[in-house]
Structure formats: C-alpha cells, structure tokens
Amino acid sequence: MKTECDLLIVGGGLTGLVAAWRARRAGLETVVVAQGPGSLPFTSGALDLLAVYPTETKRYRVRPWEAVSELIETEPNHPYGRVGLRGVRTAVEDFLSYLEASPLAYYRREEENMAIVTGAGTIKPTYAVSASMKKNRLAWSQRKPALILGFEGLADFAPEQVVSNLQDRWNGLRSARLDRTVLLDSSRRLTVAQLAADFERREFRDRFSEAVKPQLGQSKFLGLPAVLGFDRVADICRDLEEKLGVEVFEIPLLSPSLPGMRLADMLKRDLVASGADYRQGAPVEKLEAQGKEITVAHRAGKNRSEQILARHVVVATGRFFGRGLEASQHGVRETLLDLRVEAPQNRDNWHMSSFLGAPGHPINRVGVRVGRDLRPVGTDGLPLYENVFVAGAVLACHDWVREKSGAGISLATGHAAVESVLAHRRRANKKDSA
Numbered sequence: 042m043k044t045e046c047d048l049l050i051v052g053g054g055l056t057g058l059v060a061a062w063r064a065r066r067a068g069l070e071t072v073v074v075a076q077g078p079g080s081l082p083f084t085s086g087a088l089d090l091l092a093v094y095p096t097e098t099k100r101y102r103v104r105p106w107e108a109v110s111e112l113i114e115t116e117p118n119h120p121y122g123r124v125g126l127r128g129v130r131t132a133v134e135d136f137l138s139y140l141e142a143s144p145l146a147y148y149r150r151e152e153e154n155m156a157i158v159t160g161a162g163t164i165k166p167t168y169a170v171s172a173s174m175k176k177n178r179l180a181w182s183q184r185k186p187a188l189i190l191g192f193e194g195l196a197d198f199a200p201e202q203v204v205s206n207l208q209d210r211w212n213g214l215r216s217a218r219l220d221r222t223v224l225l226d227s228s229r230r231l232t233v234a235q236l237a238a239d240f241e242r243r244e245f246r247d248r249f250s251e252a253v254k255p256q257l258g259q260s261k262f263l264g265l266p267a268v269l270g271f272d273r274v275a276d277i278c279r280d281l282e283e284k285l286g287v288e289v290f291e292i293p294l295l296s297p298s299l300p301g302m303r304l305a306d307m308l309k310r311d312l313v314a315s316g317a318d319y320r321q322g323a324p325v326e327k328l329e330a331q332g333k334e335i336t337v338a339h340r341a342g343k344n345r346s347e348q349i350l351a352r353h354v355v356v357a358t359g360r361f362f363g364r365g366l367e368a369s370q371h372g373v374r375e376t377l378l379d380l381r382v383e384a385p386q387n388r389d390n391w392h393m394s395s396f397l398g399a400p401g402h403p404i405n406r407v408g409v410r411v412g413r414d415l416r417p418v419g420t421d422g423l424p425l426y427e428n429v430f431v432a433g434a435v436l437a438c439h440d441w442v443r444e445k446s447g448a449g450i451s452l453a454t455g456h457a458a459v460e461s462v463l464a465h466r467r468r469a470n471k472k473d474s475a
C-alpha cells in the first residue's frame with residue numbers, strides 16, 4: 042500500500058500531535074505514524090513550561106517566561122534556545138488558545154506558573170491545567186476549609202495521605218471516603234475508569250451529591266481524584282458545584298492518568314476531524330533516502346506493508362520511554378535514522394555518584410543534536426538531511442524532569458519543526474519558479 046503526503050510525522054506523543062495540529066492548520070497533507078500512545082496518557086495532563094531554573098539551584102520560578110529568557114541566554118543548545126523566545130511564545134500561545142477554547146477548557150495565568158495539589162499530597166508547579174483543575178489551584182492558593190474525598194475500594198487514591206502531607210499548611214483540610222453503596226454497581230472492582238463512567242451519568246451524580254452533602258460541613262472546596270468523566274469533565278464539575286454549593290476540583294493521580302488520556306484522545310479526535318491521517322500500531326521501520334532527501338518511509342503491519350512517500354519528515358519519537366533512543370553497553374543510539382546523539386562517551390560519565398545530586402545525571406540530557414531549524418546535524422554542524430526535522434523529548438541538551446519543562450518543549454519544538462518545514466517549502470517553490 043502506498044500513500045503520498047506533504048509531511049510524515051513519526052511519533053504520536055504530545056510533540057507529534059502538536060506538530061500535526063500546526064501542519065493541518067497550514068494546509069499540509071499530514072500523516073502521523075505512532076507505534077504507541079507515547080507518554081501523554083501517563084502524565085497529569087497539566088502542561089509544564091519551565092518551573093525550576095537554574096536546575097542545580099532547584100529554584101522554583103513563579104514567572105516562567107523570565108526563566109525561559111534566562112535559559113535561552115545561557116543554554117543556546119537547549120531546545121528552547123534552538124527555537125528562540127519569540128518562537129516558544131508563539132507556539133505556546135497558539136496551542137494554548139486552541140486548548141482554552143476546547144471542551145477541556147484549559148486555563149493558565151499568562152505570566153505566572155501555578156501550584157496544584159497532586160494525588161500524593163505534594164504541590165506541583167505547572168503552567169496550564171484543564172478546567173477541572175482550575176479550582177485545584179484556587180483551593181491551594183486560598184487554603185480555605187476543604188474536604189478531600191476518596192472512595193472505599195479505589196486503590197489509586199488515599200485522601201488521608203493528601204491531608205496528612207498538607208494539613209500543617211492548610212487549616213480546615215479534612216479527608217473522608219465514600220462507601221461503595223453510592224456506586225451504581227457495587228459488586229465490581231472499583232477502578233478509575235468505572236468511576237469515570239459512573240460520573241458521566243446524571244443518576245450517579247445525584248446519588249453522589251446526596252451522599253456527600255452531609256459530609257461537607259464548613260468546606261468551601263471539594264477535592265476529588267481525577268475521575269470526573271471522560272470528555273465532558275468541565276460540564277460534570279459545573280453540575281456537581283451546582284448540586285453541592287461548593288467549588289469542586291480534580292486532583293491528578295499517579296500514572297496512568299485520566300487527564301492525560303483525555304487530552305490525548307481529544308487531540309487525536311480533532312486531528313482526524315481536521316483531515317490528518319493518524320495511524321497507530323506498526324512503527325516506521327525504515328526511512329529510505331535519495332542523497333540527502335528522505336523519500337519513502339516503510340511500515341510493516343501484521344498483514345501488509347506500507348510505503349509512505351513523504352516530502353518532509355518530522356521525527357518526534359521521544360526519548361527512552363517513547364523508544365526514540367535506545368541505550369546499550371555500547372552507548373545511546375537514535376532508533377530511526379541512527380542520527381548523531383549527544384551523550385557522554387564513557388558510560389562511567391552517564392551518572393553522578395550522588396543519586397539526587399543537584400546538577401542532575403548527564404544521561405538525562407542525551408538526545409539528538411540539531412541546528413537552528415531543527416534539522417539533525419553531523420559533527421561538522423551541517424544538516425544530515427535536507428527534509429528531516431527533529432522535535433520533542435528526543436532532542437539533546439534538556440532535562441525536562443528537573444526543569445519541569447516537558448510539555449513546553451513538545452509545544453515549542455513541535456510547532457517550530459513545522460515552521461521550518463513551511464520555510465523549506467517556500468524556498469523550494471521559489472527555486473522552482475525562478
């Protein structure tokens with residue numbers, strides 16, 4: 042089977058989805074091939090931009106854009122340095138404006154990071170959250186009396202742990218658990234998915250509200266694990282607030298997590314509706330080149346093999362989690378094109394002697410080295426391919442875990458890679474017409 046397209050995106054994680062979204066808006070015929078769902082379904086769904094910088098000082102930054110500017114000044118090889126401040130701003134602004142207008146109604150504070158309560162009872166700094174977590178920020182910033190409510194039998198969430206970790210900083214914070222009689226079918230094992238399905242039903246929300254009301258006392262806020270339905274979470278939150286007369290918010294749980302899944306599902310649905318071709322399952326096994334141009338991608342399915350004839354390729358295959366990079370005793374390699382990876386030569390230098398040492402382990406910064414337009418470069422600094430661009434976690438010179446910059450890097454570089462594709466096309470068209 043053969044398909045032709047303007048742009049092939051390899052990878053269906055957040056980076057690939059952002060790149061595809063930008064490409065469709067520019068009218069490019071776009072094919073996305075994803076071996077798996079990437080890390081998005083495992084995330085809190087909260088989008089980090091940059092919350093800790095410089096990382097070795099572990100300094101929490103209230104104003105992320107100031108921190109991004111400083112980082113770009115001092116680390117030009119960081120993905121943000123490659124894209125530049127204006128490019129990062131445009132990418133984040135464009136994509137978040139779309140998410141704000143979506144059914145998930147994302148929320149941010151433009152110039153400031155926010156702090157939200159997690160299912161472990163820690164405080165997570167982040168840049169943007171879905172509507173269901175907007176009041177999570179408000180609850181923590183106001184710290185008025187609040188009830189954190191769990192469900193008897195739901196192993197993924199312990200409200201007592203949240204309260205015991207936060208009560209010395211939050212007066213009037215209490216925990217409780219609802220017993221199983223409130224469930225529509227109390228004979229089943231209780232899971233996040235089952236609760237989410239129950240919350241989608243008005244009948245359940247009525248029963249739930251009747252059972253919760255007597256427990257609220259003086260509470261101004263009600264914090265629940267992130268189980269408030271699948272794609273109608275904003276409406277469900279509003280409905281519960283009306284029924285209960287308190288502010289309701291979701292608390293993100295440990296992986297896998299419903300807010301991350303909701304975001305991934307919505308992005309894929311919108312992409313397909315916009316005309317993108319999204320294929321999940323079999324990976325791209327090989328990219329074939331003519332000179333310095335990739336021309337054909339090969340994908341082997343169970344019963345048939347496919348060829349995708351692409352004019353441009355964006356590689357958004359993630360790091361070790363997404364399988365864009367592979368580590369062995371011989372070193373770290375990029376899995377799709379064997380691109381040049383920037384990593385400490387000697388394995389002894391992958392790690393520091395202190396486990397949680399302030400600068401972070403050098404292995405966390407490995408990845409593909411690219412030039413300003415995100416094309417992969419060789420040791421001479423020149424592009425290895427004319428029509429290949431690299432974006433997202435697979436890039437070198439960042440430590441998203443410590444920086445708290447995971448989603449921001451995906452947004453900035455996914456967007457910028459497509460801008461580079463568009464610039465490349467314009468140059469090629471000019472040449473053809475000259």
Ligand SMILES: Cc1cc2nc3c(=O)[nH]c(=O)nc-3n(C[C@H](O)[C@H](O)[C@H](O)COP(=O)(O)OP(=O)(O)OC[C@H]3O[C@@H](n4cnc5c(N)ncnc54)[C@H](O)[C@@H]3O)c2cc1C
Pocket residue numbers: 051052053054055056057074075076077078079080081083084085086087088089090296323324325326357358359360362363364365377432433434435441446447448449451
């Ligand atoms: C557990 C966890 C929690 C996180 N929590 C947060 C958070 O709360 N907030 C935040 O901002 N960031 C968070 N992050 C970071 C953030 O999710 C990632 O930095 C970001 O999503 C990376 O996206 P990516 O698309 O570059 O890579 P990935 O998400 O890894 O996606 C890579 C994609 O490439 C595909 N792929 C690889 N090779 C091939 C191939 N040959 N053919 C086809 N497809 C291929 C994979 O199947 C996958 O679809 C978290 C990450 C993890 C792992």
